[in-house]
Amino acid sequence: MIFAVVRNLQKCYKSITVSESVRKFSTEFAENDLKVTEGCVERLQVICDKDEFLRLSVESGGCSGFQYKFELDKTISKDDCIFEKKGIKIVVDTTSLNYVKGSTIDYEQQLIRAAFKLIGNPKAQDGCSCGASFSIKVD
Numbered sequence: 280m281i282f283a284v285v286r287n288l289q290k291c292y293k294s295i296t297v298s299e300s301v302r303k304f305s306t307e308f309a310e311n312d313l314k315v316t317e318g319c320v321e322r323l324q325v326i327c328d329k330d331e332f333l334r335l336s337v338e339s340g341g342c343s344g345f346q347y348k349f350e351l352d353k354t355i356s357k358d359d360c361i362f363e364k365k366g367i368k369i370v371v372d373t374t375s376l377n378y379v380k381g382s383t384i385d386y387e388q389q390l391i392r393a394a395f396k397l398i399g400n401p402k403a404q405d406g407c408s409c410g411a412s413f414s415i416k417v418d
Contacts (some may be wrong), residue, residue, distance in 0.1 A: 281288035312376060314383040314399070315364050319395065322386040323367040327351065332361075333395065335384065337375040345378065347414065349395040378402055 321335055334352040337345055352370065355361065360376050361368045369384060382400040387393065401417060 283313040298318060312380040313360075313362050314371070315362065315369060316397065319384050319386040320365050320367055322395075323369075324365070332370050333384075335371045335375065335379065335395075335397070337378040347379075347397050380406060387409060 298381060327333070330353050331351050332355075333351075334348075334350050336348045336350075338348055340346050350401045350413075356372065358373045360373060362371070371379065379397060379400055380402065382397050382402075384395060385398050386395050404415060
């Protein structure tokens with residue numbers, strides 16, 4: 280009986296320390312691979328509540344095969360990479376980060392629309408004219 284309790288405590292301790300180390304690694308990983316413009320930071324400071332952040336994900340679809348998706352979110356998963364700058368958070372899952380490494384997130388406001396966008400994606404070969412979708416470079 281005592282051994283079972285000790286074993287359960289060890290499992291709980293391992294799961295707590297593993298998830299914290301994954302999150303720390305993910306934060307460092309995202310800081311090296313994703314840039315954010317001042318315009319993006321300023322807009323997120325205005326629109327996000329205290330515990331909200333911008334989630335960037337890559338999905339199949341769009342004109343060119345893949346598309347960027349930006350949304351406000353409050354839930355962080357185990358496979359998320361967290362980027363923080365000036366009090367705002369941007370979260371990207373590890374799979375999506377592989378498609379956007381080296382890119383910059385910007386906020387663009389024009390007469391006809393205002394939106395977050397990804398610029399300078401070194402993994403993208405072609406894209407549509409609005410910049411919302413792209414195809415992957417194949418080496």
